[in-house]
Amino acid sequence: MSKRVQDLINSRISRKHHSLYQVKLKEEELSEIRMGKEISYSIDDALEKAKFGKFNYFMIVLFALILVSGFLEVNSVNMILSIAQCELDLSNSHKGFLGAVGYIGIIVSSHFWGFMADTRGRKKVLIPALIYSFLFTVISSFSTSFWFLAVTRFFNGFCVCATQTIVYAYLCEFYSLKLRDLILLVASVIYAIFTLIYPLYGILFLSHESWNFYIPFLDMNYRSWRLFILMCGVPSVLSVIGMIVFIPESPKFTYAQGDEEGTLKILQRIFKCNTGKPADEYEVKSLIKDQESTNQNPAMSKGFFSLMWSQTIQLFKRPHLKNTLTACYLQFGVCLSSNGFWTFLPETLNRVSLWMESEATKPANPTLCHIVNNFDRSSNSSISEEEHEAFCVTKLELGTFTNVVILLIFYILSLFTLSLLIKRVGKVLIISTINIIGGAASLLLMFTSIPYLSIAIYFMMLLSIVNLSVINASTVELFPTSLRAMAVSLSMMIGRIGSVLGSNFLGLLIKNYCTYTWLLPAVLLFSGGFLAFTIPNVKKLPK
Numbered sequence: 203m204s205k206r207v208q209d210l211i212n213s214r215i216s217r218k219h220h221s222l223y224q225v226k227l228k229e230e231e232l233s234e235i236r237m238g239k240e241i242s243y244s245i246d247d248a249l250e251k252a253k254f255g256k257f258n259y260f261m262i263v264l265f266a267l268i269l270v271s272g273f274l275e276v277n278s279v280n281m282i283l284s285i286a287q288c289e290l291d292l293s294n295s296h297k298g299f300l301g302a303v304g305y306i307g308i309i310v311s312s313h314f315w316g317f318m319a320d321t322r323g324r325k326k327v328l329i330p331a332l333i334y335s336f337l338f339t340v341i342s343s344f345s346t347s348f349w350f351l352a353v354t355r356f357f358n359g360f361c362v363c364a365t366q367t368i369v370y371a372y373l374c375e376f377y378s379l380k381l382r383d384l385i386l387l388v389a390s391v392i393y394a395i396f397t398l399i400y401p402l403y404g405i406l407f408l409s410h411e412s413w414n415f416y417i418p419f420l421d422m423n424y425r426s427w428r429l430f431i432l433m434c435g436v437p438s439v440l441s442v443i444g445m446i447v448f449i450p451e452s453p454k455f456t457y458a459q460g461d462e463e464g465t466l467k468i469l470q471r472i473f474k475c476n477t478g479k480p481a482d483e484y485e486v487k488s489l490i491k492d493q494e495s496t497n498q499n500p501a502m503s504k505g506f507f508s509l510m511w512s513q514t515i516q517l518f519k520r521p522h523l524k525n526t527l528t529a530c531y532l533q534f535g536v537c538l539s540s541n542g543f544w545t546f547l548p549e550t551l552n553r554v555s556l557w558m559e560s561e562a563t564k565p566a567n568p569t570l571c572h573i574v575n576n577f578d579r580s581s582n583s584s585i586s587e588e589e590h591e592a593f594c595v596t597k598l599e600l601g602t603f604t605n606v607v608i609l610l611i612f613y614i615l616s617l618f619t620l621s622l623l624i625k626r627v628g629k630v631l632i633i634s635t636i637n638i639i640g641g642a643a644s645l646l647l648m649f650t651s652i653p654y655l656s657i658a659i660y661f662m663m664l665l666s667i668v669n670l671s672v673i674n675a676s677t678v679e680l681f682p683t684s685l686r687a688m689a690v691s692l693s694m695m696i697g698r699i700g701s702v703l704g705s706n707f708l709g710l711l712i713k714n715y716c717t718y719t720w721l722l723p724a725v726l727l728f729s730g731g732f733l734a735f736t737i738p739n740v741k742k743l744p745k
Contacts (some may be wrong), residue, residue, distance in 0.1 A: 204539060211503060223596055228629060237423055241487075242491075243488075244490050245453070245465070246378040247378075248469055251473070251484065251485055251486050254476065255477065256476060257448075260448060262392060263392060264441065264445065265393070266392035266396050267553050268437075269365070270399065275339050275358055275364055276305070276308075278430065280301050280547070281598070284549050285427045286351075288595075289425070292348060300351060302545070302705035303352050303355045304362065307359025308698040308708075310697050311363040312367060312692065313691060313695060315691055316394070316692060317435075320688050323451070323452070327364055328364060328368055328372065328445060329446065330363060331364030332364075332438045333438075334361040338355075339358055339435035341354050342355055343428040343432040344422070363698075366694065372452055373385070375452040376454075381678065383625065383675050396437075398611075399437070401603040401606040401610065403430055407429050407430040408425070408426060409599075409600055409603065413425065446613070450468045450472075453468040453469055457489065462489050466487070493610040517685060522680075522681065525681070525737075528733060528737060529673060530693045530697075531730060532633065532673050532693075535730040536635070536669050536697065537697035537699075537701045538701060540667035541667070541697075542704015542723075543664065545708065547664070548598065549576055550570070551601070554653055555651065557597040569650065569656065570656040571717050572714060604686055609664065612658070613665060632672050633669055634732070634734045636669045637666060638728060641728035641731065643662035643676060644723040645721075648717050648718075648720050663727075666727055674690060676737055677689055677690050677693055
């Protein structure tokens, strides 16, 4: 009998008796346990044996808190641009740069943090990054000029990068493959709920102009917008406390470093927290050695930069090249269209509110660009000093925060819907659909002449940001542990370049070419939607 025929017969027998085989396998395992033999488990099976409980719930909440700390620190400057405009003498180009400078810090440091996380550990990198990001937030709240604020926000972004990239790999590595997609999206829903802190802070500190504290030795008025920036750093402090007290290093990282004993101690700690049982009752006593459980840390035998290069170049070789380029392009398009155009959202909403409340004669059906440019008097050098002072914004209208809350609620609902659909329809269809909807919304903004409808369509374009969670979930699964954090960091670095370009692109062109600024996100989102169909089905990847 030929080998091919024999293999075919064996495969059919295997399928026919698969259930019986599984039962026999379990019986054999139990028999081996009774006989005192030690069974080795894969790292995914070991994570399942640690059960799902209090530790996992806390980890999800902490992930959301770390993400929202970065969101608040990077985006806090966007909310205060109108109010700080006169005090810091800001032009439109200044505003665009300030909205982008945090992302420039993220771009510069992305590769560095990804490398450090893959070679030193997730927790060892996250804690100092959170501490330093908070310190730069505190310093930036004392800014007295455009350049002082720009420099401190750059270094804040440099540190925030670690919290926004490494944390995806960190969270996923506490869960088995079958739970990873769902956990990441559930955590993203909680993160989205936490983002409501952003408009809440705005209502507390930016909706009135009475708060002011004079600091004599600095000869500076510490106004409410400065306190707003300071408060946006509080979640970073809470995240550090949570990590130090409750969360260990990633078990998959220690496993990838060849530290089986350390990995088992982490798993026992998770098991004890989830079940309340003693750690010695955890049934996993040894782990299967596979291609990821070898020592992945060659730092002792290589220099820092040569090691970083050797780690990076693997992402641009087969079999990873195509996946790396796809993830980078998708991140670029989504970040430019959402983060980049988010920079001017609070100011745009404020101008729409003022426009609708104004009793002056105005066109019946203005486009969003007409409204924005009609109230953009700050860039007109011909107005008098008295007119300039009269136009200085000292608070934001409540309608601005109401619209931001509405946007964030839609963001929460979108992520919640994705968490219900992702197992049924898959990542590819979700990424493509959201991108195409966002691209269509961007095109519609060129022609819509109803103010509130324009705001709703603007929201639809910005909501393409929900794709980032799905793209990151795909990226995490497409790369091995030794390259995972760097792959996510690299793709998010390219995404942040998109954020910088989008913010500055809008800041430079919004005055004279506002209508045409919507073409770029339309092209990027549409093309990314079709490119998503080339992403491999991660569930069918070889283990």
